Amino acid sequence: MTTQHPNIGFHSLRVYSMGRGPATQPADKLKAYMMADFDFSMDIEFLFPYINAVARKAQLYKNPPHIRFNFDHTLCVLHPDKGLASPVDDSKDARDFIVRLMAFLNDIYHRKDQIPPRYKFFSQTAITQIxxxxxxxxxxxxxxxxxxxxxxxxxxxxxxPGRCPHISRPVQEKAIFPIHDNDGKLLSTISLDIDNTDSVSALNSANQYIKSLEKKIRHLSHMKEGLRDEANKQLPNPLSQREIQVLQMLACGTTNLEIAQSLNISPHTVKSHINHIFNKLAVNTRAQASVWATQHHFV
Ligand code: SF4
Structure with missing residues (x-):
């Protein structure tokens, strides 16, 4: 197999205990909480913005440069030359996990030209402040x-922040731009203040518009349900809930076999429902039943 770059590898895997599990567990179930650390075969700092873009719950830190993320339910903390993973069960589990982690990192490494890097550094604001x-x-x-x-x-x-429509507009927005050397290594970042007043207000108007449309759709859908129930009540012998389901599917062009599979009933039962529907609506064909369903807001 030919690859564009040498793979990222690891060596010097060490596994050690971080103490014991919760004391409430029976003694025979108590398990040591293990942690693994290892060294990379190359400096991987250049990969951090790409991991930051792809990994679950990634947090990129500037000083010292490192990145934390969850992979396979395990917390990983990667520095340019070494990594740490926790918890692991034992040495074998640690090795298996690190092999999977390397596959994940190498996949990002070889696809990095297709991944938009994320240079956003993590800085946590206190919940009380927010x-x-x-x-x-x-x-x-x-x-x-x-x-x-x-x-x-x-x-x-x-x-x-924009998901809360009641939060006030930011005083200032910053965009972070990367500076690379000739080898593509991230040297530093520059943050520029961006006035996003126009885009925020356009976004807010769009959100308001979407909300008003959603409200109208909900209203129309309630109205349609009311009209449908009224039409059903007017029948000498109203349709059952199951017959309404079958009628709605039939009116959408669904075949008997598809209706049977969808409702988890036999084709014979579908046929029997359709006969009852035809009798109750006083129609003779699927086309006539479909027209009736459309006119009376069943579809
Ligand atoms: S005010 Fe409403 S929208 Fe804003 S954060 Fe609280 S619950 Fe969310």
């Missing part, structure tokens, strides 16, 4: 149940 920016009404418009939950995620940089 709460001061929020009205604390727990209105749920951001998708989180409480302002506290939103603040906690924002503090970990796992959401963005």
């Amino acid at each position: 709460l001061k920016l929020l009205p604390q009404t727990n209105c749920n418009e951001c998708g989180f149940d409480t302002c506290m939950a939103f603040a906690a995620m924002l503090s970990r940089q796992q959401t963005i």
